[in-house]
Amino acid sequence: MQIHQITTKEALPIRHRVLWPDKPVSFCEVEGDDDAIHYGAFTDGQLVCVASVYLEGSEARLRKFATLPEFQRRGIGSQVIEHAIAKLRHLNVRYFWCDARTSAQGFYQRFGLAVEGPKFEKSGVSYYKMSVQWG
Numbered sequence: 001m002q003i004h005q006i007t008t009k010e011a012l013p014i015r016h017r018v019l020w021p022d023k024p025v026s027f028c029e030v031e032g033d034d035d036a037i038h039y040g041a042f043t044d045g046q047l048v049c050v051a052s053v054y055l056e057g058s059e060a061r062l063r064k065f066a067t068l069p070e071f072q073r074r075g076i077g078s079q080v081i082e083h084a085i086a087k088l089r090h091l092n093v094r095y096f097w098c099d100a101r102t103s104a105q106g107f108y109q110r111f112g113l114a115v116e117g118p119k120f121e122k123s124g125v126s127y128y129k130m131s132v133q134w135g
Contacts, residue, residue, distance in 0.1 A: 001076060003083045006040035008033040011050040011064065018066035020123075030063060037087070041067075041080050049076045053084055060088050062098035081111055089134060097131035105130070 008029070015028040032054045041049035049067040053060050062084070067077045088096055100108045102119060105128055113130040120127055 001079065002042045003039055003080055004042075006038045006047070006050065008036070008038060008052075010040060010047060011038045011052060014047060014050045014066050014068060015064045018068060019064065023123075028064065036063075037084075039080055039084055041076050043071065043076070049080050051077075051080050051084055053088065055091070055093070058092060058094040060093045060096050062096070065098070077107070078110070085111060092135075094135050095131060095133050097129060099127045100130045102126040102128060 012025055012028055016023075016025045020027050030052075033052065035054070037053045037055065039051045039053070040047050048071040051065040052063050054063060062081075065077070065080075067080075085096065096113070097116070098108065098113070099122070100113070105115065108130045112132040114132065115128045116131045117129050120129075
């Protein structure tokens, strides 16, 4: 498996298929995509996982993290998050956060993120804000 930066255009089909297949592709685009860092994990040349990180000073937000269903539970997503965190720490990011689907709370806790605030809903899905501070 290889992880490297990709474009928004490359990330969109995976976002759409995994996160919001019942919505139009445009629903999967977010403000700031043009300035974000998008990571992609490739297995045998196929893009199978995407994650987008939006930087603002010493703060970074993870959004639109998705792994194709047939490649889930293989540690690919974990490797992408580890890769992103290593890059962020190198950039002296001090605060890393995301809106995590409640079903993924345990996943993010493995990387040191903790629930910050009450559960909330977006587009009919329950989330927690989760974050970690370094340094």
